[in-house]
Amino acid sequence: MTALPSSLGAVDPTSDRAVFRQIADQLREAIDRGRFAEGEKLPSEAELVEHYGVSRMTVRNSFSMLQGEGLVRAEHGKGVFVRTRPPVRRLASDRFARRHREQGKSAFLVEADAAGGYPQVDSLEVKEEKATRDISTRLGGSVRRVLVRRRRYLLDGRPVEFATSYLPLDIARGTRIAEPNPGPGGIYARLEELGHRLDHFDEEIRARMPTPTEVKTLQLASGVPVIHLIRTAYDTEKRAVEVCDTVMAADAYVLSYRLPAT
Amino acid sequence: MTALPSSLGAVDPTSDRAVFRQIADQLREAIDRGRFAEGEKLPSEAELVEHYGVSRMTVRNSFSMLQGEGLVRAEHGKGVFVRTRPPVRRLASDRFARRHREQGKSAFLVEADAAGGYPQVDSLEVKEEKATRDISTRLGGSVRRVLVRRRRYLLDGRPVEFATSYLPLDIARGTRIAEPNPGPGGIYARLEELGHRLDHFDEEIRARMPTPTEVKTLQLASGVPVIHLIRTAYDTEKRAVEVCDTVMAADAYVLSYRLPAT
DNA sequence: CTCGCCCACTTGTCTAGATATCTAAAGGAG
DNA sequence: CTCCTTTAGATATCTAGACAAGTGGGCGAG
Structure with a gap:
């Protein structure tokens, strides 16, 4: 349980809701509440692995959910960032x-x-x-x-x-x-x-x-x-x-x- | 190389294009060409694992691509099916x-x-x-x-x-x-x-x-x-x-x- | 000082399993 | 015959680790 800048919560492995969904839920809510601003970098996979005590694939699964929702964008070698809205x-x-x-x-x-x-x-x-x-x-x-x-x-x-x-x-x-x-x-x-x-x-x-x-x-x-x-x-x-x-x-x-x- | 009903091709592991993308490409094209009809079941993960000689996660990754494109729909315990278009x-x-x-x-x-x-x-x-x-x-x-x-x-x-x-x-x-x-x-x-x-x-x-x-x-x-x-x-x-x-x-x-x- | 290399950190891809849960069909008890 | 159980096969989730590849900073050679 490292001190993540955003102090995300914990997950309940016995819950009906899959762990990667719980992690995605927490990240989504943090983004919605503005804990992570537009364009800001989310914690890295390794950080979340340590924070939640789960495997890396589980964290990646969470990220891929958020990507599918259009909430975040991953950049190879750099990190995962909150998507910025282009001028419409x-x-x-x-x-x-x-x-x-x-x-x-x-x-x-x-x-x-x-x-x-x-x-x-x-x-x-x-x-x-x-x-x-x-x-x-x-x-x-x-x-x-x-x-x-x-x-x-x-x-x-x-x-x-x-x-x-x-x-x-x-x-x-x-x-x-x-x-x-x-x-x-x-x-x-x-x-x-x-x-x-x-x-x-x-x-x-x-x-x-x-x-x-x-x-x-x-x-x-x-x-x-x-x-x-x-x-x-x-x-x-x-x-x-x-x-x-x-x-x-x-x-x-x-x-x-x-x-x-x- | 088992005889799959659709006789999909092989993948090139040395290619620049990731293996799961190549598999997704082949499935997408097969669907587009009508080799798999609307509502039809695609080969199961296990079948594709054997056909392509890859790990199961690789096949699942391909399926998840196609799901994100709205091309297929996975049903727990049944299989992965070509999405049917509802009446508009x-x-x-x-x-x-x-x-x-x-x-x-x-x-x-x-x-x-x-x-x-x-x-x-x-x-x-x-x-x-x-x-x-x-x-x-x-x-x-x-x-x-x-x-x-x-x-x-x-x-x-x-x-x-x-x-x-x-x-x-x-x-x-x-x-x-x-x-x-x-x-x-x-x-x-x-x-x-x-x-x-x-x-x-x-x-x-x-x-x-x-x-x-x-x-x-x-x-x-x-x-x-x-x-x-x-x-x-x-x-x-x-x-x-x-x-x-x-x-x-x-x-x-x-x-x-x-x-x-x- | 500048350039190029190396290294740490990041995400991308892939493997080889394990366990859970859902579905549908087969088989057995009543 | 009906209903329940079993079972095979399917996807869902998760682990632990490996190597690849892009990014950016630091550091040493020149």
């Missing part, structure tokens, strides 16, 4: 409003400015592909090949969002939309110039754990889910002119919508 | 439309009917409490005490959502809203009868891993995040008349919004 991006439902496009800014830049962060876009890829069944359905059902635009957004150097846009070839081929940089106001501005006046967007939102690919692309810590948003843009002719599939680091986003009560 | 509830942005209230149905029942499931509401609790700073701010800043309505929603017997509504006392006290069953059309219908004609709702959406309490309340499997939705209802006088804090099992929901392009 607030996505308002008016982010695609025409008035923003007319100022020549893309939705991402508008948001980043508001949040005061430093925005970047990378891994830009533009090409033609065969549409999946799902994308084809969302685009109206008769679309076979599509123009695909992939890009990753970073805020203050940290990747936060990975987006893929799909557009019917008869609309996008040979236009500025098929170029890496579509120009001021983004592809929505170009669509309107091409005569597709936008009417509304449908957004579908899911949340789930990331795939290993997404963990790499978004550099996600364990215990951080992703928000999966699929947006379909419709023009005033009721035609679906774009599907945008977006995967966002859930700890970096708050989505915000306004619904009429009528 | 699609929450449309018109779910609070007046026309639904006027039919005397609450939003949850309207949705459940559409999905063909069997809806239930339980752990109903109605009482007065001191407002937290956050709730007070959302209700306009000057509210000290609030009426609190807590309830849990179940679909086909499975808990899917836990919601807490906060209403200013000067609006709700002594009305039908303060009773466990607020009557046809729910509390929004009562608010309108009380002269608070609803104008719009603001919704804030986050996704994160559940707290231990939420895991219990929603009976969440590991690797399932929650969607945290905070809705504020405004009447035509621009007054916030209700804040509803909702935690949903993310694997049971798809949220859907329609945004005007203007």
Whole structure:
């Protein structure tokens, strides 16, 4: 029973609750109560082994619980730290409003400015592909090949969002939309110039754990889910002119919508 | 190298990638390819130990990775199974439309009917409490005490959502809203009868891993995040008349919004 | 003083067990 | 036939230790 800086309690080996859960409970509560501040290092495995008189695997099991809950982050060779919350991006439902496009800014830049962060876009890829069944359905059902635009957004150097846009070839081929940089106001501005006046967007939102690919692309810590948003843009002719599939680091986003009560 | 039903490959102990990751990769790919169907049992730990020639902890480590990704679910004494996706509830942005209230149905029942499931509401609790700073701010800043309505929603017997509504006392006290069953059309219908004609709702959406309490309340499997939705209802006088804090099992929901392009 | 090596400390990975508990099916008592 | 017990097989928990690998500070060579 060494004197740990936080003076954690003891565990009851005869309890129904597994020892590693009891240890996790105590650490969780200490974090919640602020005994360990954001970014602060927790006691090392060796210290907890000695304090609780348990095996190292038991302590590691506790840490892995807390990691799964997104409470802590382990750094090889350094220690286990209380996770810090990154600055969040607030996505308002008016982010695609025409008035923003007319100022020549893309939705991402508008948001980043508001949040005061430093925005970047990378891994830009533009090409033609065969549409999946799902994308084809969302685009109206008769679309076979599509123009695909992939890009990753970073805020203050940290990747936060990975987006893929799909557009019917008869609309996008040979236009500025098929170029890496579509120009001021983004592809929505170009669509309107091409005569597709936008009417509304449908957004579908899911949340789930990331795939290993997404963990790499978004550099996600364990215990951080992703928000999966699929947006379909419709023009005033009721035609679906774009599907945008977006995967966002859930700890970096708050989505915000306004619904009429009528 | 026993003949496993799925004939998984071998691992390379000299590889940079940890053995338990390689095993997890192979199982993940087998699941993705449909070699193991939804709900199907994976090979037991003992079988994989023999197949790969590794220790049991290594296999368990692989399983725990897949569990964290929400891909599989372990059942004590039975085995490890590919997770089945529950029926999802699609929450449309018109779910609070007046026309639904006027039919005397609450939003949850309207949705459940559409999905063909069997809806239930339980752990109903109605009482007065001191407002937290956050709730007070959302209700306009000057509210000290609030009426609190807590309830849990179940679909086909499975808990899917836990919601807490906060209403200013000067609006709700002594009305039908303060009773466990607020009557046809729910509390929004009562608010309108009380002269608070609803104008719009603001919704804030986050996704994160559940707290231990939420895991219990929603009976969440590991690797399932929650969607945290905070809705504020405004009447035509621009007054916030209700804040509803909702935690949903993310694997049971798809949220859907329609945004005007203007 | 600076650079590079070494060392202490940390987490990551893996082994080889032991015991507990849960499940489901088989078998025996009534 | 029904009900209880047994048993095999499954996961859950825990121990004790080993080696690998990343981090950062100290120290000695130059």
